[in-house]
Amino acid sequence: YKKPGSIPGQGANVKICHYDDLPNRGEVCYYDHKSWQECTEEKFFGFYKSSPCIFLKLNK
Numbered sequence: 001y002k003k004p005g006s007i008p009g010q011g012a013n014v015k016i017c018h019y020d021d022l023p024n025r026g027e028v029c030y031y032d033h034k035s036w037q038e039c040t041e042e043k044f045f046g047f048y049k050s051s052p053c054i055f056l057k058l059n060k
Contacts, residue, residue: 017029038046039053046053 013027014030015023015027017023023029036053037043038049038051039055
């Protein structure tokens with residue numbers, strides 16, 4: 001998710017989505033992981049505050 005070039009198809013199926021602009025069939029939404037605030041690699045995923053982040057990936 002951090003390197004579009006490592007995604008099969010070079011990230012061709014990745015789309016910038018908005019609330020009213022959902023992905024089409026076969027596309028996935030890009031999400032800026034920097035907006036996760038404390039849950040970033042730079043902030044050690046919350047471990048330094050003794051409250052680690054949990055990420056769930058839901059598939060249809």
